Amino acid sequence: AEVEETLKRIQAHKGVIATMVINAEGIPIRTTLDNSTTVQYAGLLRQLTMKARSTVRDIDPQNDLTFLRIRSKKHEIMIAPDKEYLLIVIQNPCE
Amino acid sequence: KRAYKPVSYVDQMAIHFSLNGNMIPKDSDEGRRQSIRLSIAAEKAPVENSAVTSEEAEIKDEESAGYTQAAEEEESEGSGTAEVAEASEAEEPPPPRVKEQKLANQFNFIERASRTLNNPMLERACQSEPTPCKNFSATANQWKIYDAYMEELQKMERSKEKEKPKAQIAKKEDEKKKGRKLTSLELQSDDITKISKAAKIMERMVNQNTFDDIAQDFKYFEDASDEYRDQQGTLLPLWKFQYDKTKRLAVTAISWNPKYKDLFAVGYGSYDFMKQGQGMLLLYSMKNPSFPEYVFSSESGIMCLDFHNDHPYLVAVGFYDGNVAIYNLKKATSQPSYKSSAKSGKHTEPVWQVKWQKDDMNNNLNFFSVSSDGRIVSWTLVQNELVHTDVIKLSAEGTTMQGPEGLQLQTLGCGTSFDFHKKIDYLFLVGTAEGKIYKCSKCYSSQFLDVFEAHHMAVDSVSWNPYHLKVFISCSSDWTVKIWDHTIKTPMFIYDLNSAVGDVAWSPYSSTVFAAVTTDGKAHVFDLSINKYEALCTQLVVAKKKNKITHIQFNPVHPVVIIGDERGHVTSLKLSPNLRKMPK
Numbered sequence: 001a002e003v004e005e006t007l008k009r010i011q012a013h014k015g016v017i018a019t020m021v022i023n024a025e026g027i028p029i030r031t032t033l034d035n036s037t038t039v040q041y042a043g044l045l046r047q048l049t050m051k052a053r054s055t056v057r058d059i060d061p062q063n064d065l066t067f068l069r070i071r072s073k074k075h076e077i078m079i080a081p082d083k084e085y086l087l088i089v090i091q092n093p094c095e
Numbered sequence: 096k097r098a099y100k101p102v103s104y105v106d107q108m109a110i111h112f113s114l115n116g117n118m119i120p121k122d123s124d125e126g127r128r129q130s131i132r133l134s135i136a137a138e139k140a141p142v143e144n145s146a147v148t149s150e151e152a153e154i155k156d157e158e159s160a161g162y163t164q165a166a167e168e169e170e171s172e173g174s175g176t177a178e179v180a181e182a183s184e185a186e187e188p189p190p191p192r193v194k195e196q197k198l199a200n201q202f203n204f205i206e207r208a209s210r211t212l213n214n215p216m217l218e219r220a221c222q223s224e225p226t227p228c229k230n231f232s233a234t235a236n237q238w239k240i241y242d243a244y245m246e247e248l249q250k251m252e253r254s255k256e257k258e259k260p261k262a263q264i265a266k267k268e269d270e271k272k273k274g275r276k277l278t279s280l281e282l283q284s285d286d287i288t289k290i291s292k293a294a295k296i297m298e299r300m301v302n303q304n305t306f307d308d309i310a311q312d313f314k315y316f317e318d319a320s321d322e323y324r325d326q327q328g329t330l331l332p333l334w335k336f337q338y339d340k341t342k343r344l345a346v347t348a349i350s351w352n353p354k355y356k357d358l359f360a361v362g363y364g365s366y367d368f369m370k371q372g373q374g375m376l377l378l379y380s381m382k383n384p385s386f387p388e389y390v391f392s393s394e395s396g397i398m399c400l401d402f403h404n405d406h407p408y409l410v411a412v413g414f415y416d417g418n419v420a421i422y423n424l425k426k427a428t429s430q431p432s433y434k435s436s437a438k439s440g441k442h443t444e445p446v447w448q449v450k451w452q453k454d455d456m457n458n459n460l461n462f463f464s465v466s467s468d469g470r471i472v473s474w475t476l477v478q479n480e481l482v483h484t485d486v487i488k489l490s491a492e493g494t495t496m497q498g499p500e501g502l503q504l505q506t507l508g509c510g511t512s513f514d515f516h517k518k519i520d521y522l523f524l525v526g527t528a529e530g531k532i533y534k535c536s537k538c539y540s541s542q543f544l545d546v547f548e549a550h551h552m553a554v555d556s557v558s559w560n561p562y563h564l565k566v567f568i569s570c571s572s573d574w575t576v577k578i579w580d581h582t583i584k585t586p587m588f589i590y591d592l593n594s595a596v597g598d599v600a601w602s603p604y605s606s607t608v609f610a611a612v613t614t615d616g617k618a619h620v621f622d623l624s625i626n627k628y629e630a631l632c633t634q635l636v637v638a639k640k641k642n643k644i645t646h647i648q649f650n651p652v653h654p655v656v657i658i659g660d661e662r663g664h665v666t667s668l669k670l671s672p673n674l675r676k677m678p679k
Contacts, residue, residue, distance in 0.1 A: 015304065087297050
């Protein structure tokens with residue numbers, strides 16, 4: 001529906017390499033990459049997100065993680081955590 | 096109590112020496128026996144002695160020496176004792192023997208023990224089933240504890256709520272059923288709609304990355320060359336907002352949301368009388384320049400819009416066909432929540448401006464609209480319906496005509512814009528297509544308080560100064576922008592901009608800064624405190640020949656203006672520091 005459209009738009013946006021949706025158990029629901037890479041990303045990023053969220057909430061339990069960005073030399077990985085899902089987008093910010 | 100208390104046993108007592116004494120009390124059996132034995136021995140001695148002395152006296156009287164007596168006595172004693180002993184022994188052997196025998200009997204006790212048969216021992220064990228064990232490990236973080244407490248709180252609240260309304264049990268059951276159905280559906284289809292929030296944030300982030308330099312400019316760039324420019328300023332172009340479906344439509348209205356400072360609404364329609372098509376209402380956020388947040392479409396072109404101050408999700412809209420509508424942004428439909436119709440008294444001409452008013456006495460929402468049909472109408476939302484009340488009819492002076500059958504026909508002026516005073520609630524200005532500006536009051540429905548001969552052509556926009564309560568500004572297609580004091584009939588300042596002026600707006604941060612846009616694609620920014628005769632900045636915003644600018648609005652918080660044009664584009668520009676000087 002609307003969400004599908006939004007995801008399509010994100011994927012079609014300039015510089016976006018890949019989009020992934022991962023559920024609470026680490027199983028990718030939707031991805032634009034091949035399976036093995038997706039599974040690798042899913043596992044690693046999920047652990048990182050949990051750790052990040054734990055850190056934020058440990059400091060102040062009323063706070064919560066809204067967004068996580070990892071900027072590397074080659075591209076930028078953006079993670080938007082939800083209650084049950086994880087939305088990951090890899091973009092190449094044109095500099 | 097200050098006395099030593101004998102303590103029988105002390106922990107730290109150590110026994111160094113113990114000897115079991117063998118003292119026997121006199122009176123006991125054994126004691127008597129022993130004492131008898133001793134006494135026999137003692138009797139023997141004195142008896143012997145007396146016997147001996149008597150004998151000796153007989154025998155040896157003559158011998159006087161004691162010692163010899165003694166010696167003899169001793170000897171005789173020896174013999175005497177032997178005799179006595181024998182005698183005594185002879186006398187007494189039987190009793191001691193008897194006693195000794197008795198004693199022996201009492202002491203020689205025989206132990207006789209017997210032993211019972213011991214049953215053979217048999218070991219029998221039984222074991223219970225071990226309780227099932229499971230390894231569990233978790234980290235008790237601060238937030239896990241917090242979450243657990245919050246859940247408890249919520250459960251308690253829910254149970255309290257359940258206790259109170261018992262009459263609504265039936266309803267709740269229905270809701271629960273629906274809830275269950277929904278959850279089962281969701282589980283089955285593994286719905287992706289749950290990710291909508293995350294997707295939205297992600298889209299904004301992706302956009303931020305793409306338009307990174309613009310975002311940085313927006314936040315941090317300050318044109319340093321302004322210092323050298325001698326009070327001139329510039330407008331730095333930031334994002335450009337456009338949408339496919341509005342490419343053929345002109346921007347007819349822009350307005351910022353009073354609550355969310357990055358959200359603005361754009362109304363699309365057409366100013367061309369011949370080419371009337373559908374209209375659109377888009378709401379954009381500066382955080383996502385590539386796609387609007389909300390999209391509404393309508394059959395008729397939108398001419399004006401206004402956000403409600405207290406309810407920032409309500410947008411009042413006026414259409415080209417004379418209707419007005421209220422859109423509720425909280426609801427997901429793309430249709431207006433309330434709409435007027437021919438029955439409910441819509442205008443017969445395009446509605447040029449709508450403005451929300453304060454809630455009336457019954458707490459109903461109401462807004463005003465002005466239209467070319469000469470009526471200023473107040474619309475009230477009563478019980479989900481729009482009810483209209485004519486406030487004023489703009490009678491053009493001196494144009495009463497004699498109609499057929501002697502009727503006096505009043506031709507009505509065409510209102511094109513209006514603005515309400517910020518402080519004086521009932522006072523408002525109306526600009527007309529004839530170029531006149533009427534000062535009116537809500538209380539008087541047929542009379543104007545004042546008339547200003549303002550322009551030669553239609554007044555496109557009037558606006559009160561937000562700080563100087565007597566001053567207002569007006570612009571018109573006759574190429575001029577005029578500033579007035581409402582007590583004085585002639586304008587204080589006149590600016591000729593060489594082209595029809597589409598819109599003029601006061602800045603929210605300074606009482607002397609205003610901006611105007613003209614149809615030749617230029618934006619002009621004036622600051623009266625610095626330069627009374629010239630614009631501080633005149634900048635070409637859109638391509639000159641093909642495009643005309645229609646509206647301009649200042650952002651209430653950020654130093655940004657948005658400009659809409661005829662091609663359906665909205666451009667945002669940042670004001671350079673020279674244009675942003677606050678009055679002292």
